[in-house]
Amino acid sequence: MAKLKDISEKLGLSITTVSRVLNEDPAFKVKDETRKKIIKTAHSMGYKPTARVTYKESVGVVLWDQANRLDTHPYFREITEGITAHAKKLKIGVKHAFKDEHHQFDLSNLQGVSALVCIGKFTRKEISQFEAITQTIVFVDSSPNEQRFSSVVIDFKRAVQHILDFITSKQYQTIAYIGGYEQVNEQTLYGERRKVYLMQALKDKENYDKDLVKIGDFSAESGHRLMKKIIDKRIPSVVFCANDSIAFGALKACHELHIKVPEDMAVIGFNDNENAKDFSPPLTTLHVPTKKMGREALKSALELKDDQLPVKKYIPTKIIIRQST
Amino acid sequence: MPTIKDIAKLANVSPATVSRVLNHDETISVTSKTKKRIFEAAEKLAYTKHRHKIKSKQPHKKIGIITWYTVEKEINDPYFISIRMGIQREAKDTNIEFDIIYNDQNLRKNLAAEQYHGVIILGRFSEETKDFIESLYNNIVYVNSVDTRFEYDSVYVDFRAITKDVLNYLIGKGHKKIGYIGGQEIIPETQERNIDHRELEFQEVLYQHNLFNSKYFKIGEYAIESGYRLINELLKETYEDLPTAIFCGNDSIAIGVVRGILEKNLKIPDDIAVFSVNDIPTLQYTSPSLSTVKIYSEFMGVLAVRLLLEQINNERDLKLTVYVPYELVFRESA
Numbered sequence: 290m291a292k293l294k295d296i297s298e299k300l301g302l303s304i305t306t307v308s309r310v311l312n313e314d315p316a317f318k319v320k321d322e323t324r325k326k327i328i329k330t331a332h333s334m335g336y337k338p339t340a341r342v343t344y345k346e347s348v349g350v351v352l353w354d355q356a357n358r359l360d361t362h363p364y365f366r367e368i369t370e371g372i373t374a375h376a377k378k379l380k381i382g383v384k385h386a387f388k389d390e391h392h393q394f395d396l397s398n399l400q401g402v403s404a405l406v407c408i409g410k411f412t413r414k415e416i417s418q419f420e421a422i423t424q425t426i427v428f429v430d431s432s433p434n435e436q437r438f439s440s441v442v443i444d445f446k447r448a449v450q451h452i453l454d455f456i457t458s459k460q461y462q463t464i465a466y467i468g469g470y471e472q473v474n475e476q477t478l479y480g481e482r483r484k485v486y487l488m489q490a491l492k493d494k495e496n497y498d499k500d501l502v503k504i505g506d507f508s509a510e511s512g513h514r515l516m517k518k519i520i521d522k523r524i525p526s527v528v529f530c531a532n533d534s535i536a537f538g539a540l541k542a543c544h545e546l547h548i549k550v551p552e553d554m555a556v557i558g559f560n561d562n563e564n565a566k567d568f569s570p571p572l573t574t575l576h577v578p579t580k581k582m583g584r585e586a587l588k589s590a591l592e593l594k595d596d597q598l599p600v601k602k603y604i605p606t607k608i609i610i611r612q613s614t
Numbered sequence: 615m616p617t618i619k620d621i622a623k624l625a626n627v628s629p630a631t632v633s634r635v636l637n638h639d640e641t642i643s644v645t646s647k648t649k650k651r652i653f654e655a656a657e658k659l660a661y662t663k664h665r666h667k668i669k670s671k672q673p674h675k676k677i678g679i680i681t682w683y684t685v686e687k688e689i690n691d692p693y694f695i696s697i698r699m700g701i702q703r704e705a706k707d708t709n710i711e712f713d714i715i716y717n718d719q720n721l722r723k724n725l726a727a728e729q730y731h732g733v734i735i736l737g738r739f740s741e742e743t744k745d746f747i748e749s750l751y752n753n754i755v756y757v758n759s760v761d762t763r764f765e766y767d768s769v770y771v772d773f774r775a776i777t778k779d780v781l782n783y784l785i786g787k788g789h790k791k792i793g794y795i796g797g798q799e800i801i802p803e804t805q806e807r808n809i810d811h812r813e814l815e816f817q818e819v820l821y822q823h824n825l826f827n828s829k830y831f832k833i834g835e836y837a838i839e840s841g842y843r844l845i846n847e848l849l850k851e852t853y854e855d856l857p858t859a860i861f862c863g864n865d866s867i868a869i870g871v872v873r874g875i876l877e878k879n880l881k882i883p884d885d886i887a888v889f890s891v892n893d894i895p896t897l898q899y900t901s902p903s904l905s906t907v908k909i910y911s912e913f914m915g916v917l918a919v920r921l922l923l924e925q926i927n928n929e930r931d932l933k934l935t936v937y938v939p940y941e942l943v944f945r946e947s948a
Contacts, residue, residue: 435772435775435937435939436939436940436941444935447764578932581932585932585934596913596916598910598913598938598939599939600917600936600937600938600939601772601936601937602934602935602936602937603934603935603936603937604932604934605764605932605933605934605935
């Protein structure tokens with residue numbers, strides 16, 4: 290019978306890589322192609338995993354595409370960690386599903402799960418696929434159907450309000466915003482929620498300046514590029530970034546252009562990723578309790594199974610003040 | 615589905631009495647206590663389909679249920695009775711003791727006298743009263759009012775989404791003359807008026823569709839008599855151009871509205887369709903039966919206890935705002 294060593298030697302990969310793929314470690318990033326190759330080889334060589342703990346009950350976790358991008362990854366990874374940590378405490382198994390080479394979800398691993406936690410945004414077609422596995426579904430970061438599925442979300446309107454209140458308290462005069470659109474799939478672009486609420490609030494205050502509002506994607510690269518574009522026109526008092534990765538890129542641009550943060554310009558992020566406090570300077574940002582969201586999501590899944598009534602849980606956020614403002 | 619006979623048996627009254635009370639027949643003379651018993655019996659019997667999971671017992675815990683109503687006023691709002699019963703049911707299932715504290719002059723005295731592990735606040739109170747309660751207790755869950763300070767848990771229902779769904783249904787059926795008869799939630803101590811999401815969303819949606827007509831829009835109280843009075847006003851004022859549908863702020867209003875429409879020999883839904891919100895179990899007994907939105911109000915009570923217990927047992931430090939689901943129920947009136 291084949292062992293991990295045999296497989297890794299045959300493919301020319303490290304044992305760690307092979308092991309983590311075959312053990313479905315969700316935090317392990319590897320090319321889809323490679324993953325496929327490993328699984329195929331393992332199968333053809335008759336590899337059988339060592340007896341794993343069989344749990345009485347298992348919950349499936351599905352992450353949307355964007356979770357695989359290194360930039361937006363921290364947010365979704367932290368939510369997943371919250372789920373797996375709590376599952377461990379409750380002695381419940383967690384099974385993960387990924388997309389195959391055709392960009393379709395391969396849910397074969399999820400047979401027998403008592404509930405699904407789906408993190409991110411999904412198309413109607415994908416949701417139908419999930420329903421074929423189980424009707425007990427909790428969505429995190431979206432709520433596609435509040436009368437059928439539970440959801441765990443943050444209140445974007447309030448979050449933006451927190452930030453605006455902070456901006457007002459610091460008396461920043463010109464406000465810039467760097468946001469991002471999220472791609473659900475090739476056809477569907479998900480609207481920019483923070484921007485909607487921010488625009489509403491700024492228009493009310495007649496503070497809206499088109500040159501200072503730029504939308505790209507949620508990457509540091511996008512933040513970097515768009516920050517430079519904004520600074521080209523003028524240096525705002527503060528730039529509010531739709532997530533910490535964008536803020537990271539914005540900070541990089543400031544360093545390159547010798548703009549001192551916070552003295553010349555303040556920067557505010559969103560999420561409070563684990564590394565936000567290590568940015569240079571440490572980032573003022575909106576804290577989203579991601580691990581706790583994961584925990585609440587798992588709780589919601591188990592509750593939904595019993596109650597048979599979906600609920601929508603709003604998670605509170607708060608602003609963490611550091612040295613970038 | 616429970617019959618009038620079942621309710622009569624449980625409430626220990628005659629079926630005739632049950633029928634008259636559930637149809638809000640004002641000519642009947644029964645005590646408030648009896649009326650309350652009848653509504654509670656109807657409520658109890660309606661909530662039969664939920665599986666009773668064995669719940670972990672929580673001995674030696676006591677909670678206070680603070681309601682903004684007096685005993686008298688609560689009878690006019692079966693919706694709140696049902697929330698309270700959800701709380702009581704969950705408390706009983708988990709072996710928690712509870713006290714119901716009504717909103718009378720002894721409220722503060724009663725609260726200060728007892729040592730509760732936590733309290734559930736049902737309804738709207740003034741900031742002053744809330745401050746007082748918050749000074750006494752750390753473990754609090756607000757029900758049917760979003761804690762605007764987000765320092766505590768809340769359980770709520772999305773009235774905006776409900777209104778939107780009902781209006782989309784009515785507009786989808788071809789109605790172009792849609793009226794609204796709503797109420798106001800007044801905080802007893804200060805007489806301040808609360809923002810009403812149904813009222814706001816109704817206007818917003820109809821404006822968006824270019825269908826808003828102020829002649830069809832009336833606000834009064836969340837009470838049968840108000841619904842009755844306002845529909846009479848509306849019908850009189852618009853008799854040459856009657857609305858074809860009315861959305862009522864709650865079931866009490868709807869009962870008054872239905873009575874007013876039928877008295878004028880108009881047909882429901884053929885002349886005027888009526889859609890309501892709340893779906894207290896008694897609505898299936900009215901004639902015509904009311905189309906309405908079922909809010910899982912008992913479940914709100916159950917969730918409140920669950921959330922409070924998590925706080926009492928220090929299982930969670932995150933404060934949550936939880937929204938319960940609703941369902942449009944299509945009966946005879948729309």
